[in-house]
Amino acid sequence: MTEDDDQELFSRKFQTREELLDEVKKFNESRGYVVSIKDSRKDRYVTLGCDRGGVYRDRRKTLITSQDRETSTRLIDCPFRIRGKKQEDGVWSLQLQNSSHNHEPCVDLCGHPTSRRLTKEESLDVEKMSMSGIQPRQILSSLRQKNPSLKAVSRTIYNMKSKIRTDKLDGRSMIKALFDELGHGGFTYNYKHDDGGHLTHVFFSHPKSISLTKSFPTVFVMDCTYKTNKYKMPLLDIIGVSSFNKSFYSCFAFLEKEREQDYIWALQMFSNMKGHSSDDLVIVTDRELALMNAIRVVFPRAKHILCVWHIQKNVLSKCKGYFNKENWDDFVSAWNTIVYAKTKEAYDKAWDSFRVLYMEKKDVIDYIRSSWIPYKERFGSAWTEKYAHFGNRASSRAEGAHAKLKGYLLVSTGDFRQVRDKISLAIDNEYQEIKTLLETERIRIPHK
The missing domain is CATH 1.20.1160 (Paired amphipathic helix 2 (pah2 repeat))
Structure with a gap:
């Protein structure tokens, strides 16, 4: 770059603050330097400096011992400064305050955190792909296909996903946000907490699951699965069977423990949601004694089959x-x-x-x-064989449903909202499959 390039940049006028920032960053990156915002005031001014400006501040305020891990900093008090200011006519102009750097330019900028940031369009792509259940490494590969010069790494994607979750909370606690979203989303849900206010039980059923449950209210397989959430709470998964012999998720319940009273509470919630008489109800489980006793209490007239x-x-x-x-x-x-x-x-x-x-x-x-x-x-x-179990004498449906759910969850360290979001993806997909089968059968005409 030449002095003419500098003069051209600083003589330009910019219609928006974002345009100014974008051009200044591109200009400096082409010269081997990375700039970041040091100070700004909305619709007034913005000060940009080298991202190696400033000095390290020890926030720990403790004596360094031999057991502390070695630390380092990229800050070397680089004096470079540019100031952008909004004029009376609404356009933005640039003023060079200090043009010198106290370090050599970089050949490759990927070591600078600022250069690894995503654009607004890329951030939206990350949000959309995250909502679709795509893994971070696959998101990163997709972004690189669009932008081969992308400097982001996997940690960039994880940080962006964390920011998206924080933004969606909008200042609310995770539990408050969860119940707000369940209510606005048409879910049937309930919960319990202990004397200390800690959440101990959460029951919820997706609107599409409720529709399927009321349409196919006869056979249900019940089983708990584990390693689905960071609270290490067992998840009771109740699986229904459609007329096409296809499984669907009916409802879920996070339980404090696998005790009889925990199961009774969850089954009462399921009974309220289901709404049908239990006279023709067939339930398939393994020999979980606490669950068996709870079924006898909540559904005394149901036909209970143990998994052969x-x-x-x-x-x-x-x-x-x-x-x-x-x-x-x-x-x-x-x-x-x-x-x-x-x-x-x-x-x-x-x-x-x-x-x-x-x-x-x-x-x-x-x-x-x-x-x-x-x-x-x-x-x-x-x-x-006197029951209308339609061939369901084993709980293998639950095992398959657990495996499918784990495929959507990917990790076992999510909170209730993350687990709920992934479950909703699985339910949406299986609902569409059952709906497609139903409509396909309606338009089929027998040959004879």
């Missing part, structure tokens, strides 16, 4: 050690004869034969008798 897959896994882990490879398959076959007996008479006959056949395996018989036989009416085909 979890039962098989438990029987495998407890009993396989008593058998060798040759007779293990015979044991599994005998046990399946009990589980899938079509009538009560066939069940009784299979159980009697089982006890006689393995009478020498006292520990095995005692385990089966104490752990599973008391719940025979909740997993045996002789009883469960």
Whole structure:
């Protein structure tokens, strides 16, 4: 750059403050220097200086010990200064106050934090992609495709996401903002807190989930999942089944613990939201005793089925050690004869034969008798095939729903608002899939 370039820049007039800032930054970056705002007053003036201006200030006010980590600073009190001022006619002009730098220009500016800042357009792109659940590294790759000279790094994206979250709070606490957004978004929600005012339970259901729940109110799978939030609270996930045999998220409840009273509160909220009679309700769970007791309290007339897959896994882990490879398959076959007996008479006959056949395996018989036989009416085909469960005798739907949810969450350190936002993305997508299936079936005509 030459002196003529300097004179041209300082003789120019700028229509807006933003135009002035943009041109000054571009001009100095082309010369190997980075400038930042040092002082400003709205619609009056703005002072720009080298980003290496100023001196380090020790805010800790403590003595440095050998155990402290080594620190450094880029500030070397560079004297460079430019002042922009708004004239009476509304345009902005520049005045050079100090043109000297006390350091050499940089060959590459990516080491300067100011050069890594995003433009307004890029910041909007980050916000849109974050709302779509795109990971920061993918956001960064997308921005670089648009701007190959982009100097931002992954930390830039994380900082921008944090700023977006803070801006959305608008001075509110996270909990206040959460409930405001739930209310304005048409969610059904409720919460509990302890005597100290700490939030202990949060229940919520998306408007689209409510619609699906009322449309398909018969079969629901219930299970807790973990590592979804930074508070380490278990998340009760209630999964519904549509007429296309497709799962959908019905509602969610963050619980303080997995106790019977916690489950009772969540199920009462689900019952209020669901609104239908529980006479035809079929609920599938694993053998979580606290949840089973809560179902009996809240839905005494519902048909409760225990997951046969979890039962098989438990029987495998407890009993396989008593058998060798040759007779293990015979044991599994005998046990399946009990589980899938079509009538009560066939069940009784299979159980009697089982006890006689393995009478020498006292520990095995005692385990089966104490752990599973008391719940025979909740997993045996002789009883469960009388219910309209539409083939749902396992909680694998919940496992799949948990996996899908974790795919949206990506991390387990989000707060309630972040988790709610990611859940809403998953619900929007599955709602559209079910709606598409429904409309597709309406326009199909049989060949015969």
